[in-house]
Amino acid sequence: xxxxxxxxxxxxxxxxxxxxxxxxxxxxxxxxxxxxxxxxxxxxxxxxxxxxxxxxxxxxxxxxxxxxxxxxxxxxxxxxxxxxxxxxxxxxxxxxxxxxxxxxxxxxxxxxxxxxxxxxxxxxxxxxxxxxxxxxxxxxxxxxxxxxxxxxxxxxxxxxxxxxxxxxxxxxxxxxxxxxxxxxxxxxxxxxxxxxxxxxxxxxxxxxxxxxxxxxxxxxxxxxxxxxxxxxxxxxxxxxxxxxxxxxxxxxxxxxxxxxxxxxxxxxxxxxxxxxxxxxxxxxxxxxxxxxxxxxxxxxxxxxxxxxxxxxxxxxxxxxxxxxxxxxxxxxxxxxxxxxxxxxxxxxxxxxxxxxxxxxxx
Numbered sequence: 001x002x003x004x005x006x007x008x009x010x011x012x013x014x015x016x017x018x019x020x021x022x023x024x025x026x027x028x029x030x031x032x033x034x035x036x037x038x039x040x041x042x043x044x045x046x047x048x049x050x051x052x053x054x055x056x057x058x059x060x061x062x063x064x065x066x067x068x069x070x071x072x073x074x075x076x077x078x079x080x081x082x083x084x085x086x087x088x089x090x091x092x093x094x095x096x097x098x099x100x101x102x103x104x105x106x107x108x109x110x111x112x113x114x115x116x117x118x119x120x121x122x123x124x125x126x127x128x129x130x131x132x133x134x135x136x137x138x139x140x141x142x143x144x145x146x147x148x149x150x151x152x153x154x155x156x157x158x159x160x161x162x163x164x165x166x167x168x169x170x171x172x173x174x175x176x177x178x179x180x181x182x183x184x185x186x187x188x189x190x191x192x193x194x195x196x197x198x199x200x201x202x203x204x205x206x207x208x209x210x211x212x213x214x215x216x217x218x219x220x221x222x223x224x225x226x227x228x229x230x231x232x233x234x235x236x237x238x239x240x241x242x243x244x245x246x247x248x249x250x251x252x253x254x255x256x257x258x259x260x261x262x263x264x265x266x267x268x269x270x271x272x273x274x275x276x277x278x279x280x281x282x283x284x285x286x287x288x289x290x291x292x293x294x295x296x297x298x299x300x301x302x303x304x305x306x307x308x309x310x311x312x313x314x315x316x317x318x319x320x321x322x323x324x325x326x327x328x329x330x331x332x333x334x335x336x337x338x339x340x341x342x343x344x345x346x347x348x349x350x351x352x353x354x355x356x357x358x359x360x361x362x
Contacts, residue, residue, distance in 0.1 A: 002148065003038040003039065003146070004036060004038055005037065005039045005041070005146055005148050005179075006028075006037050006039070007142050008043070008151050010043075012045070012046050012049050012060055012063035012064050012067045014066070015066045015067075015213065016067060016070040017205070017210035017211055017212045017213065018295070018299075019193070019194040019210070020070075020213075023193070023194065024152055024186070025071075025213075027151050027184070028040075028081070031149075032076060033075075039145070040081040040082060041081075041082050041147070042071060042076060042081050043085075043086050043141060043327075044068065044083070046064060046085055046086050046087050048086060048134055048138070051130035051137075052123075052128065054128065064085060065313065065316060066214075068319070068320060069309055069310065070213050070214065070306070072305065073213065073302045073306035073309060074302055082323045083320055084324040089144070089324060089327045089331050091328065091331035091335045092137070094335060095143065095331075095334070096133070096139075099136050102166055102173070103133075103136055103165075103169075107165075111135055111162055112158045113135070113159050114158075118132075135158075135163070138163060139162060139163040142160075143163070143166075143167060143179065143181075144330070145330050145331065145334070146334060147179065147181045149181065150163075150183055151185075154193055155202075157185075160183040164181070166178075167179070170341075177337055177338060178338075194249065194250065194253060196210065196246075197209050197223050197224075197227045197228065198228050199228030199246050213299065213302055213306075214303070215299075216303075217299075217300070220292065220295055221296075224292040225288050227246055227247055227250075227288060230245050230284075236282065239279055239280040240280070240282070240284075242277055242278050247287055247288060248270075248277075251290075251291055252270065254294050255270055255290075255291075257269055259294045259297065263293040263297075264293075
């Protein structure tokens with residue numbers, strides 16, 4: 001029976017925010033604790049982060065520990081999930097080099113995620129080659145660990161499709177070697193892409209519109225109370241727009257029935273709250289206060305765990321060091337299989353050596 005293996009991760013360019021949490025982190029913890037998977041690899045993608053931060057390695061270096069602390073505080077358990085650093089697994093780079101021969105420049109240019117990221121960073125004609133080819137690097141990460149499932153946000157779907165194409169191409173040219181992964185999206189559609197608190201389409205560190213997992217309770221409250229809502233909902237009695245309203249999108253992603261029982265018992269559920277807001281008579285402040293209570297309930301255990309881990313940073317680095325060793329061993333096995341399929345395992349192929357010796361025997 002084929003093993004069930006997860007590979008996923010994040011770029012260490014800053015602390016992780018609640019968009020990361022509902023988009024993938026919360027699901028990762030659920031999957032980790034489900035007992036359904038044989039192996040779970042969680043990668044801190046520092047090499048990928050350097051593709052557009054090459055002139056600022058200190059930023060990436062310092063954020064390794066931030067991401068690791070966010071992982072551990074969310075409930076990722078090093079006894080159940082293998083946490084590792086991408087750059088400490090050199091086999092991934094070698095796999096990327098071989099996969100580059102299977103992808104055209106025009107195909108990379110058509111990748112919607114790459115196009116969007118290039119536009120976001122204003123690279124235009126000066127695109128670093130490493131950044132341009134990061135879908136290939138991502139395919140290397142996924143296939144190195146024979147991942148069968150990759151839990152990511154909706155914006156990463158084109159990257160997974162590119163990985164599948166590379167797997168198909170490699171297997172058709174060199175024989176069945178690589179495992180094709182399946183994407184696993186959040187079940188709650190509101191979690192696919194959480195907007196920024198300013199109403200912008202995406203929560204982004206560069207836009208400074210995030211609620212971070214490590215924010216204090218006071219910071220979270222300030223950010224929630226400043227959130228963009230329906231600009232036409234000027235008075236309490238005015239009908240309000242629920243669709244596209246960030247406050248309600250966050251409630252879709254976070255609120256549960258027990259939150260209403262605890263914090264807003266006059267409403268049975270979110271649908272009742274939405275209906276009241278839509279017909280008028282419900283102010284933004286009341287809804288925001290409820291959202292703040294919901295978020296505080298979700299984030300408080302995360303903050304408490306982070307506080308404990310922050311007391312022993314050397315232990316966190318030891319977890320990453322051990323995890324990286326395990327990752328190297330797994331990736332090395334895949335690399336050996338890839339090189340054998342490509343006929344470039346010269347020194348391990350006894351039949352080749354014997355045949356060549358016989359050919360040139362006098």
